[in-house]
Amino acid sequence: MGVTILHQFPVENRTGPAVIELLTKRIAALGAVQHGQFLVDCETYSSVPQLGHQRTVHVLHNSEQPATVFSLLETGTKTIPLATDGLFDLLMMKMSSFYTSKKQTKAESKGPRFEIGDFCVKLGTVTVSSNFKGILVEVEYRPCIVPQMCWELMKEFLQGFLGSSVLSNPPVYFQNKMNDVYTPIDTIHQYLEHFTIFRKSPAGIRT
Amino acid sequence: MGAPGTAMDSLSAALKCNIIPNQEYLLQGSVLDQYVEVLLHRLRGLCDNVDSGPESFQDHELCFTLRAANPSPTSIALPLRVRRALDVADAPWQLRYVGQQELGDKSRPTVVRSSIDMACTSTIVEFLTELGCRVDFEYTARGYMFRKGRMKITVSKIFKVGGMPNKPEGLEPISQSYLVELSVLAPSGQDAIAEDMRIFAEQLRPLVQLEKIDYKRLGN
Numbered sequence: 001m002g003v004t005i006l007h008q009f010p011v012e013n014r015t016g017p018a019v020i021e022l023l024t025k026r027i028a029a030l031g032a033v034q035h036g037q038f039l040v041d042c043e044t045y046s047s048v049p050q051l052g053h054q055r056t057v058h059v060l061h062n063s064e065q066p067a068t069v070f071s072l073l074e075t076g077t078k079t080i081p082l083a084t085d086g087l088f089d090l091l092m093m094k095m096s097s098f099y100t101s102k103k104q105t106k107a108e109s110k111g112p113r114f115e116i117g118d119f120c121v122k123l124g125t126v127t128v129s130s131n132f133k134g135i136l137v138e139v140e141y142r143p144c145i146v147p148q149m150c151w152e153l154m155k156e157f158l159q160g161f162l163g164s165s166v167l168s169n170p171p172v173y174f175q176n177k178m179n180d181v182y183t184p185i186d187t188i189h190q191y192l193e194h195f196t197i198f199r200k201s202p203a204g205i206r207t
Numbered sequence: 208m209g210a211p212g213t214a215m216d217s218l219s220a221a222l223k224c225n226i227i228p229n230q231e232y233l234l235q236g237s238v239l240d241q242y243v244e245v246l247l248h249r250l251r252g253l254c255d256n257v258d259s260g261p262e263s264f265q266d267h268e269l270c271f272t273l274r275a276a277n278p279s280p281t282s283i284a285l286p287l288r289v290r291r292a293l294d295v296a297d298a299p300w301q302l303r304y305v306g307q308q309e310l311g312d313k314s315r316p317t318v319v320r321s322s323i324d325m326a327c328t329s330t331i332v333e334f335l336t337e338l339g340c341r342v343d344f345e346y347t348a349r350g351y352m353f354r355k356g357r358m359k360i361t362v363s364k365i366f367k368v369g370g371m372p373n374k375p376e377g378l379e380p381i382s383q384s385y386l387v388e389l390s391v392l393a394p395s396g397q398d399a400i401a402e403d404m405r406i407f408a409e410q411l412r413p414l415v416q417l418e419k420i421d422y423k424r425l426g427n
Binding site for chain 1: 210211212213214215217218222227229273275276277282283285302304323324325326327328330331333334337338339
């Protein structure tokens with residue numbers, strides 16, 4: 001587990017599969033080899049009015065950590081992360097009279113997973129409630145766990161195959177976290193931030 | 208290589224195949240402080256971990272309930288328990304849901320209750336509090352754990368948390384006896400294990416009488 005950066009790749013006027021094909025060609029030309037597929041999904045639950053002020057629980061799964069369920073509880077003033085075993089999903093079903101899911105908001109990012117030297121690259125097609133929303137590229141630099149120490153290297157790698165869509169500054173999520181130790185929950189936070197924006201955007205128009 | 212299925216798909220499949228250990232078979236009893244050594248000695252002889260001896264533990268348990276802000280008689284409450292080891296610093300915390308217990312009729316040897324048990328991060332207390340759960344009570348348990356096949360036997364002393372400040376360690380025992388529990392976590396329908404438990408409990412008599420405890424009768 002190393003530092004992971006999630007980058008939204010502009011779709012412009014192309015279709016999702018066309019963008020994935022383009023990026024697959026580029027990354028393969030660099031020598032990357034495909035190692036299976038990946039999937040990150042997110043289900044959002046809201047508290048019922050009887051429970052007092054509104055709270056939201058986001059439950060996420062990442063195929064990279066298949067035995068873990070990640071939850072982020074938003075209270076309005078703060079966000080509390082929680083990692084548990086897989087049975088947490090069963091517990092959420094028990095809570096169905098207190099927290100209900102909005103089915104139309106089920107978000108996921110899935111696609112091919114590549115390995116290239118110390119990097120792991122995932123090309124994700126994002127759908128919200130089965131509607132195509134955009135492309136998220138996940139790049140992980142596995143030997144390092146402190147963002148500050150590998151950002152420049154990662155930026156160079158990202159720009160190498162994603163071009164000028166990669167900004168020269170670290171993503172907003174990394175502000176004040178550049179010297180912290182990176183953990184899997186940070187990847188989950190980044191996915192949730194992107195999913196939240198995708199959910200608000202009209203179908204397929206986030207470019 | 209196939210695409211990974213969603214976590215919910217694999218959970219549904221696991222539920223369908225009935226491989227999730229979500230039922231707890233339970234017998235409980237107690238033994239007075241002065242006789243606990245005799246019971247431990249007996250368990251050392253009967254249980255699997257003969258060579259290594261029993262595993263000691265010291266756990267802190269918080270019992271939460273999730274219920275509506277203005278509970279009506281019909282509203283349901285969800286009990287949740289959080290346990291952490293005080294003697295193993297880096298062990299994960301445990302989150303547990305324990306359902307209503309079924310006593311069943313006389314032919315059923317043990318109490319059966321549904322249980323969802325999982326390891327979690329230490330953020331769980333803040334998570335549950337902000338989720339809307341309230342702490343009902345808490346305690347610490349200190350004792351020994353034995354194993355016999357799939358069965359787990361714990362002999363533990365229960366202490367009030369915070370207790371009396373002028374006491375050494377600040378721990379006040381709630382009684383002059385030890386709690387003895389015999390339990391198995393298994394997928395539903397494996398009732399044969401209950402019979403094994405009855406036979407094992409038989410072997411501990413008359414030192415300790417392990418029984419199906421009816422909390423409803425104890426409560427009032």
